[in-house]
Amino acid sequence: MTDTLLRTESLVKRYGGLLVTDHVSLDIRPGELHAIIGPNGAGKTTLINQLSGELFSNEGKVVFAGKDVTALPIHRRARMGLLRSYQITSIFEGFTVRENAVLAALGAKEHAFRFWRPMLGRDAAVAAADEALRAAGLAARADTPAADLAYGQRRQLELAMALAAQPKFLLLDEPMAGMSVQESGAVVELLKGLKGRYSILLIEHDMDAVFALADRITVLVYGRVMFTGTPDEIRENPEVKAIYLGEESTQECIP
Numbered sequence: 001m002t003d004t005l006l007r008t009e010s011l012v013k014r015y016g017g018l019l020v021t022d023h024v025s026l027d028i029r030p031g032e033l034h035a036i037i038g039p040n041g042a043g044k045t046t047l048i049n050q051l052s053g054e055l056f057s058n059e060g061k062v063v064f065a066g067k068d069v070t071a072l073p074i075h076r077r078a079r080m081g082l083l084r085s086y087q088i089t090s091i092f093e094g095f096t097v098r099e100n101a102v103l104a105a106l107g108a109k110e111h112a113f114r115f116w117r118p119m120l121g122r123d124a125a126v127a128a129a130d131e132a133l134r135a136a137g138l139a140a141r142a143d144t145p146a147a148d149l150a151y152g153q154r155r156q157l158e159l160a161m162a163l164a165a166q167p168k169f170l171l172l173d174e175p176m177a178g179m180s181v182q183e184s185g186a187v188v189e190l191l192k193g194l195k196g197r198y199s200i201l202l203i204e205h206d207m208d209a210v211f212a213l214a215d216r217i218t219v220l221v222y223g224r225v226m227f228t229g230t231p232d233e234i235r236e237n238p239e240v241k242a243i244y245l246g247e248e249s250t251q252e253c254i255p
């Protein structure tokens with residue numbers, strides 16, 4: 001096996017004449033937390049959509065766990081363990097936090113194992129759910145109705161539901177968006193706890209969070225990969241500095 005879990009080769013998405021992702025090639029290793037940063041409109045969300053299967057690409061390839069998944073729809077990629085956190089996150093308001101996580105665990109397993117194991121035992125689903133709630137920092141709220149959760153805790157539940165489905169690879173699009181400083185601090189801590197156990201692709205505008213968490217960072221500008229490197233390499237790269245310190249973009253600061 002290679003030491004790449006997810007690879008893109010020269011991936012392109014265009015809308016009419018607009019080239020939104022421009023021949024993007026990435027290699028993401030098992031257990032890596034890989035962040036994508038870049039100015040507004042750089043194509044980050046579009047790229048995640050191309051990886052999850054929400055959008056098909058005009059050119060290029062997506063290879064996951066050694067298999068070419070470029071032509072596979074979203075649910076087939078999810079079944080292989082390539083999951084975007086909100087894909088499965090229709091939170092049921094009237095159910096408790098634990099019940100929501102159990103449903104996510106059952107849903108995933110029914111799909112994944114239908115052919116050789118008709119039903120996942122409820123005990124196994126509850127165990128997966130409880131483990132996911134612990135990892136997402138929600139164990140103490142397991143019996144709370146989902147409707148009673150604060151905004152930040154709902155985002156934590158979304159993450160827990162993705163984890164309960166036991167992904168191999170998690171795509172996270174701005175998991176801290178709209179959170180208070182305390183809430184996003186809590187999510188940084190919980191993502192630190194997940195590091196190494198899951199492979200994660202993170203898009204996030206909170207640069208402190210990105211630099212605290214990422215093993216490697218890719219900078220995307222006008223749909224093109226400008227540079228991929230460790231946080232220290234990113235800090236030292238003159239082109240990246242120009243984008244983040246220059247007039248062109250963004251109030252975001254590299255910490």
Ligand SMILES: Nc1ncnc2c1ncn2[C@@H]1O[C@H](COP(=O)(O)OP(=O)(O)OP(=O)(O)O)[C@@H](O)[C@H]1O
Pocket residue numbers: 015018020038039040041042043044045046047
């Ligand atoms: N369905 C679409 N049709 C036409 N243009 C689109 C479509 N979706 C996205 N775009 C354009 O593609 C470009 C990249 O958008 P995208 O949302 O991927 O960027 P982003 O890096 O995620 O931005 P942000 O940081 O603001 O979330 C933008 O110019 C956007 O207007």
